[in-house]
Amino acid sequence: MHVDEKKIIDLLNDSGLVTKTDISVAQKKSKETNQSIGQILVSGGKLTEKDWNKIQAISLGIPFVNLEGEKIDMNVLTLIPEPIAKNSNIIAYKKTDQGLEVAMLDVENLPVIDFIKKKVGARILPRMTSPASIKEALKQYKKSLQADFEDIIKKESNSLKTVSDNEPGSSAEKTEKELKELAEDLPIVKIVDTLVSHAILQGASDIHIEPGEESLIVRYRIDGILHDAMVLPKDTAPGIVARIKVLSNLKLDEKRLPQDGRFKITNEQGSVSFRVSTLPTYFGEKTVIRILRENAKGFSLEGLGFHGEALERIHDGMKKRTGMLLAAGPTGSGKTTTLYT
Known part of the structure; x- marks a missing residue:
């Protein structure tokens, strides 16, 4: 990120946060080490990282925001999927009529800003923040999901029907009618609904529900990568699986063979289908x-992230009468989307 060194020095002097001697020493070291004055002052303990970020924000004429301790609306936060937020150090924290306000470490990261703009279809208003602020805000992705589950389990603990697969009379021995009753247990219904709604909010392409020896692990696949979302008590597994089977019209008492099914829900964002x-x-x-x-907007190659030489090579390849274009990548990475664009 380019900042005017003279302006930075003037701001540091005016701020009174560091002495002129410290600034002079940092300026000399900056020329020797090719580090910024701010980095030298921060590493030397003369200036806090947050204060340095504020100085940078002022020099660029961009507002500084501190998200530490701030509760962000989940609907706004998840406009930027967690992997993108984490990799690019960018947090969506406020949406107004003027646009989407995002907190960033590098407000001049134009490719990321352009990508988010196309993704959310709104004007992006960059705001500078600190690494600590980004770190705390990132925790809210998991906190929201965890809080929802803890709330369900805490409130419904007395009525939550659980069963271990290894116990006598377990789901392995239960009749289809008993399994259906387990699937219609209100806390189980709430857990499955919460799993699905959070997956949609985070832009996940898949939900993986994997039983372990002592727990049930829930993972979301976002941009082709599996991310741990939640760990649930192992004894909730039979009820959750039964609930999903009921929704998908699968055989409840069939546990020894693979099964496939589908179901659909409609929410305020439109219809969403699920292949189970x-x-x-x-x-x-x-x-x-x-x-x-089902209501996903059409994409363009530019919107998928192809630019410059890569985009030209694709267009050139499509014009040729012989040969082939290969789309390769892990599950959920966008191969089919790319080919249909």
């Missing part, structure tokens, strides 16, 4: 749910 697969494993049935957004 269950697979028997050593610790119980694993469930994978593919999320298919």
